[in-house]
Amino acid sequence: xxxxxxxxxxxxxxxxxxxxxxxxxxxxxxxxxxxxxxxxxxxxxxxxxxxxxxxxxxxxxxxxxxxxxxxxxxxxxxxxxxxxxxxxxxxxxxxxxxxxxxxxxxxxxxxxxxxxxxxxxxxxxxxxxxxxxxxxxxxxxxxxxxxxxxxxxxxxxxxxxxxxxxxxxxxxxxxxxxxxxxxxxxxxxxxxxxxxxxxxxxxxxxxxxxxxxxxxxxxxxxxxxxxxxxxxxxxxxxxxxxxxxxxxxxxxxxxxxx
Numbered sequence: 503x504x505x506x507x508x509x510x511x512x513x514x515x516x517x518x519x520x521x522x523x524x525x526x527x528x529x530x531x532x533x534x535x536x537x538x539x540x541x542x543x544x545x546x547x548x549x550x551x552x553x554x555x556x557x558x559x560x561x562x563x564x565x566x567x568x569x570x571x572x573x574x575x576x577x578x579x580x581x582x583x584x585x586x587x588x589x590x591x592x593x594x595x596x597x598x599x600x601x602x603x604x605x606x607x608x609x610x611x612x613x614x615x616x617x618x619x620x621x622x623x624x625x626x627x628x629x630x631x632x633x634x635x636x637x638x639x640x641x642x643x644x645x646x647x648x649x650x651x652x653x654x655x656x657x658x659x660x661x662x663x664x665x666x667x668x669x670x671x672x673x674x675x676x677x678x679x680x681x682x683x684x685x686x687x688x689x690x691x692x693x694x695x696x697x698x699x700x701x702x703x704x705x706x707x708x709x710x711x712x713x714x715x716x717x718x719x720x721x722x723x724x725x726x727x728x729x730x731x732x733x734x735x736x737x738x739x740x741x742x743x744x745x746x747x748x749x750x751x752x753x754x755x756x757x758x759x760x
Contacts, residue, residue, distance in 0.1 A: 503532065503533040503534070503613070503615040503660075503664060504534040504535075504580060504583070504584075504587055504590075504614065504615040505533065505535050505536070505616060505617075505618060506535075506537075506576035506579070506615075507535070507537045507538065507618045507620065507653055508538050508540060508569060508572045508573060508576065508617065508618065508620060509538070509539065509648075509649075509650055509653070510539060510551065510620070510622055510648075511620075512538075512539055514650045514654070515535060515537050515653075515654065518654055518657060518658060519535050523658075523661065523662050523667055523668060524657065524661045524662070524667075526667070527662075527664060527666070527667040528661075530666060530667075532661070532666055532667055533615070533664065535657070536576065536579065538573075538575060538576050540564070540569050540571070540572045541568065542572070543571035543572050543575070551564055551565055551568045551569075552564050552622075552623050553565055555624065559624070561623050562623040562624060563623060563625055563626065563627055564622060564625070564626040564627060564630075565627055566627035566629045566630035566633070569619065569627075569630045569634070570630055570633060570634050573617060573619070573634050576617050577590075577617070580617075584614070590614060590615055590616050590617055591613075591616045591617070591637050592616070592617045592619060592634050592635050592636050593617065593618050593635070593636070593637045593638070593656075594619045594621065594626070594631060594635045594638045594639070594649070595618060595619065595620055595621060595638075595639060595640075595649030595653050595656075596621060596625075596639070597643075597644070597645050597646075598638060599637070599640040600638065600639060600640065601640055601642065602639045602641055602656060602659075604659075606639070607656070607659040607660050607663060608663060610660045611660045611661075611663035611664055618649070618653040618656065618657070619634075619635065619649065620648055620649030620650045620653050621648060622647070622649070639652070639656065641655060684738050684741075684743035684744070685734055685737060685738050685741075686724065686726075686727040686734055686735070687726045687727045687731060687734070688723060688726075689718075689719040689720075689723045690722055690726075692704070692707060696708065704718060706718035720748070721751050724748060724751055724752055724755075725755055728752060728755055728759055735752065
């Protein structure tokens with residue numbers, strides 16, 4: 503897998519390839535990262551990449567040509583390295599894009615990667631989007647100073663899903679939102695010591711009884727999801743992913759969460 507990032511701040515991406523899960527995965531050759539600065543594709547002494555918006559208004563807008571030239575260079579480099587990866591999606595990090603979630607991450611993890619475009623200022627020239635961008639992604643209903651943090655989040659969530667990226671292959675399927683949890687939030691986790699400032703590890707987790715442990719985790723997952731993300735419960739219900747036992751447990755919680 504290969505990610506190419508179009509960014510005015512390439513140094514922001516050094517850490518993801520050097521530390522943690524993504525760093526180990528890169529060392530294992532599971533993925534590659536290349537950064538492209540649009541300023542390197544300008545033709546003036548000031549290396550200008552932004553200008554005033556037509557129609558007036560605050561701030562500056564990133565110019566189409568430097569962005570497009572950076573994307574074309576990334577596409578050419580990808581094709582030279584691996585012809586099959588040259589047609590990778592060009593994804594703009596944008597607050598107006600579709601919501602990024604675990605399903606999108608899973609889908610990207612099954613591809614050869616993507617070209618991620620990090621906007622800055624008030625936005626990017628719409629003509630660049632129309633000519634080059636194949637998808638737009640948003641992390642949520644908030645605005646960042648630029649697309650770099652969003653791109654880092656996308657890459658981290660995708661890379662950890664690659665086979666061999668995690669030391670324990672069962673870790674990723676048990677994460678929140680994954681199919682193993684039928685799209686619900688993960689249950690709480692505990693480790694040593696058994697008692698911490700008067701707070702005890704739940705007895706079910708110490709019992710060694712696998713069925714009881716699985717039931718406890720499922721019920722805590724249902725309870726946490728109902729309290730914090732009730733829409734995920736409804737989605738799981740609509741998809742037929744809740745068992746009769748799940749529904750009975752949820753009914754028992756209703757007086758407590760109203």
